[in-house]
Amino acid sequence: MIVTEFARNQWYVAAYGHEVGRRQLGRTVLNEPILLWRTEDGRAVAMADRCVHRRFPLSESPSHLVGDRVVCGYHGFTYGPDGVCVAVPAQQRIPRTARLRTYPVVEQDSFVWVWIGDREPGDTLPPRAPWLVSPDYATVCGMEPLNARYGLLVDNLLDLSHETYLHGGYIGTPEVAETPITTEVDEDAGIVYVSRHMDDAACPPFYAESTGIKGRITRWQDIEYHPPCLYLLHSRVAPVGSPPPAADGTDPHAFHVEVVYAITPSTENSTYDFWAVARDFALDDEKVSDFLRDSNRTVVLQDVAALDTLEQVLAREPDRYQELSVNIDTGGLAARRLLAKMAQAGAVRPEAAAR
Amino acid sequence: MNADDAGARAGRTVYRIRWLPGTDRLHASCFCGAQREFEDPVVLWDWLLGHPEGHRPGRAAAQDAPAPAAALV
Numbered sequence: 001m002i003v004t005e006f007a008r009n010q011w012y013v014a015a016y017g018h019e020v021g022r023r024q025l026g027r028t029v030l031n032e033p034i035l036l037w038r039t040e041d042g043r044a045v046a047m048a049d050r051c052v053h054r055r056f057p058l059s060e061s062p063s064h065l066v067g068d069r070v071v072c073g074y075h076g077f078t079y080g081p082d083g084v085c086v087a088v089p090a091q092q093r094i095p096r097t098a099r100l101r102t103y104p105v106v107e108q109d110s111f112v113w114v115w116i117g118d119r120e121p122g123d124t125l126p127p128r129a130p131w132l133v134s135p136d137y138a139t140v141c142g143m144e145p146l147n148a149r150y151g152l153l154v155d156n157l158l159d160l161s162h163e164t165y166l167h168g169g170y171i172g173t174p175e176v177a178e179t180p181i182t183t184e185v186d187e188d189a190g191i192v193y194v195s196r197h198m199d200d201a202a203c204p205p206f207y208a209e210s211t212g213i214k215g216r217i218t219r220w221q222d223i224e225y226h227p228p229c230l231y232l233l234h235s236r237v238a239p240v241g242s243p244p245p246a247a248d249g250t251d252p253h254a255f256h257v258e259v260v261y262a263i264t265p266s267t268e269n270s271t272y273d274f275w276a277v278a279r280d281f282a283l284d285d286e287k288v289s290d291f292l293r294d295s296n297r298t299v300v301l302q303d304v305a306a307l308d309t310l311e312q313v314l315a316r317e318p319d320r321y322q323e324l325s326v327n328i329d330t331g332g333l334a335a336r337r338l339l340a341k342m343a344q345a346g347a348v349r350p351e352a353a354a355r
Numbered sequence: 356m357n358a359d360d361a362g363a364r365a366g367r368t369v370y371r372i373r374w375l376p377g378t379d380r381l382h383a384s385c386f387c388g389a390q391r392e393f394e395d396p397v398v399l400w401d402w403l404l405g406h407p408e409g410h411r412p413g414r415a416a417a418q419d420a421p422a423p424a425a426a427l428v
């Protein structure tokens with residue numbers, strides 16, 4: 001079964017930092033409408049995107065910001081960054097219950113993470129993707145909305161064998177589907193690792209054109225999935241015959257690409273597909289950036305089209321449709337299980353579902 | 356919880372599955388030391404997650420058939 005339950009009491013990427021500014025941004029995460037904006041001193045805040053009065057969305061105009069306050073565009077209820085209502089039209093008394101739910105926010109590695117749950121995060125921090133802000137890497141990124149349940153995207157990303165078929169001509173070559181994989185699940189850390197190392201593979205255009213490699217390559221794909229939200233693909237590409245990484249971890253003879261996905265469930269059948277590609281070569285080459293941005297976006301859109309179609313099919317089928325799993329699905333099955341466990345652990349008590 | 360974990364996983368609660376090159380078989384090993392080969396990843400996960408049921412450290416058991424649990428506990 002594909003996991004359809006949401007895992008609550010977890011960090012999720014709601015936006016890129018550059019999307020959050022002095023104009024309100026509305027995002028729906030785990031079915032919760034969230035309003036994101038930045039205070040005058042630059043702090044990102046997240047709060048419920050529904051006015052307590054008549055539920056008008058605060059992300060919709062004519063709602064607007066005045067200094068560090070959000071003014072509802074319908075009748076003017078006004079809220080501070082702590083969610084507390086500070087002004088009600090035509091009266092002095094502000095009802096004590098007039099406050100918006102706020103969400104804990106962490107800005108890290110170019111992402112704005114929000115904590116969705118009924119308890120506080122405590123010491124729990126989101127997992128890291130440091131390449132996205134490292135001066136040693138150049139990064140391109142984007143976000144595509146997906147009209148499919150998030151479990152389909154998890155399945156998709158945990159099994160790269162589909163590259164050969166869905167993304168042939170971009171990132172897929174025959175070797176990707178043919179090379180066996182190793183899967184590891186770290187139960188304590190809650191991480192799924194899936195690795196495929198190709199010793200002698202064709203160089204797909206995505207890498208040939210960005211690195212300038214002409215011949216065949218050694219191609220490593222090491223996936224690290226931190227359920228529920230963060231997926232990292234450590235990709236190493238080197239001409240066949242290049243020395244392997246040194247014992248100290250340096251690897252000057254290879255090109256490194258860090259592909260990052262944040263998989264954020266929006267509703268039961270829609271998902272935010274945040275994607276980023278960071279590289280440690282041709283850092284200042286705009287042409288390479290443009291090429292990688294366009295190619296990766298194309299690849300993401302190929303997945304989006306396929307998964308949107310799949311969602312339509314699944315939505316029309318009875319709940320317990322029959323599916324078949326084979327060897328390439330080993331990692332995906334592991335991810336589903338961890339997600340199901342997290343969903344169970346974070347399951348809400350019904351009375352806590354309101355605010 | 357970061358990339359450094361990848362190199363430092365010894366001694367943890369780790370399940371490991373290797374797809375044996377040139378075959379259709381999957382080799383599963385549990386953190387307790389038990390190992391077994393499978394052809395079906397679903398059966399494989401059932402066995403791994405059944406830990407400790409059916410797991411006997413260091414001994415590779417038969418293939419794919421669900422573990423005869425009663426005989427092993």
Ligand code: FES
Binds near residue numbers: 051052053073074077
């Ligand atoms: S709905 Fe917001 S002030 Fe009335």
Ligand SMILES: [Fe+2]
Binds near residue numbers: 156163166
């Ligand atoms: Fe894909």
Ligand SMILES: [Zn+2]
Binds near residue numbers: 385387388389406
């Ligand atoms: Zn075991």
